[in-house]
Amino acid sequence: MAAPRARVQRRPVHGVLLLDKPLGLSSNQALQKAKWLLRAEKAGHTGTLDPLATGVLPLCFGAATKFSGLHLDADKTYEATIQLGVTTTTGDAEGEVLAQRAVPAITAEQLEAVRQRFLGRITQVPPMHSALKKDGKALYEYARQGIEVERAARTVQIYKLNMAPAQSGQALVAIDIEVSCSKGTYIRTLGEDIGQALGCGGHLSRLRRTATGPFLTAQCITLQALEALDDAARLAALLPPEALLPDHLPITLEGEEAGRFLAGMRRRGDWPDAAQVAVFGARPRALLGTAHVRAGELIAQRLLSPVELQQMLGVA
Template structure:
């Protein structure tokens, strides 16, 4: 019998962790593991990856959860392997094989199909997805053997690059990199490419290599995080405003910062802007988001004074800890 898991003393943690999600875990399972390792009170993610997918999964902690929704609209990039000739019930390797067809594909045909699926396209969402119909997830209908009508969704494939084409082997497959808009189903794309080639297909591998401005090179694995000290784990967190790269920065003096933080509009010489990140001047701190209209800075999402204080204390603790580590290393050198 397994011993009960030790209870963890939670604490306020603020920031963004770029996780390299492992295969086999759902996005929520990966989130809960990272949350446990950081002993964080509050956490969320910015959009799911299937259990069979790996790669970039931004996790938001504390104050960052207030802005996680903004990142759902970010463009994505994926590296995928499309297995030709075999169609499955889920359009990926997790499903049951439902049909097999011979593969007779030339590189010229493949190039023509790639062009066909580049640019604005329409996709019918897969039944095995979390989209809801009458308050119920599509995958629930699929598990019950029920197929429901789904409206096509319009997405954009900005670039579709074939890295490798094995079309004349025992297990024909193509490896691709896909740059796409939000809401694109790579499983559906792979399946549609297979149909266009006349042989059917499913995804045998999927890795997200970029979401917005976050890339796989910035990510950390759960194993690496687990091997770290608590201070090192906190040092892996990006600041909350890492989620606001396209926001115009506006800095307020202490008096105006206090008024803005209480929800009051401020007037100033700012040009109109839909997305603004507002900071206090001293000490430098993110206060929240706003928009500017007619010279008025209008609050949208605000951090609480407690969240701001905790974020500053967290950053100070990390800097102090890293300083001590560097001093120890210097003494031992």
């Protein structure tokens, strides 16, 4: 009989881990592995990556989970490969083949014309194999039952689109793309639409997220590397919760003013109006929460609890 698995003693952990998500794991599976390695009590992620996608996945722990939703609106950058001539049920290599078509000879001029067509504001119909909800149920749940539901087209922004042939012998059978885009852009759908525009269809055979908001793959750590670290080094790999607030105006409050703000009280000052504010206590410097300023009044939005603040500062 196998020995019972040792129970992990959970602890309060606060911060952001920039994970390079591996191939084959869902975002939640990757989150649970990192949570177990850090022995964290509370964790969440800032939007999902498909199991067949790799790359930047910010994971939030403890107090950072209060601000994770703010990162859902961040712009993203991806690298992907479109396999031409084959369409699938999911728009990627995970699905079943729907159709196979011959890939016509594609000139550089045709490729450039298609690239220009998908730059700027475009509309997309969300794929059935997505987490988008209809009547409280994710679309992929309908898809698994063989049910297709009507989806409204959405407008998204493609800021940058680079396309280059991926050669196999002498024939053009795949295209490598790099995409910088707004939130809500489905790269699988973009790949399918590009394949359709080239007259042969296509699906994604590779997808990697290289940036989300200010976070880049160069800043990320793999699960394998995280596991190889000792406990102190794992904690040191975390960014502070305010890493999720790069576009927030920083305001620092002294002593009693900080305490009153932390209690939810409005504070007055000569601050400019601002929709997004990160509020810090002065000594020691620590994030207290987010707020907005209207007519010189600082109004709290999301606050850390006194317990969270004490844990972050290492105060018993």
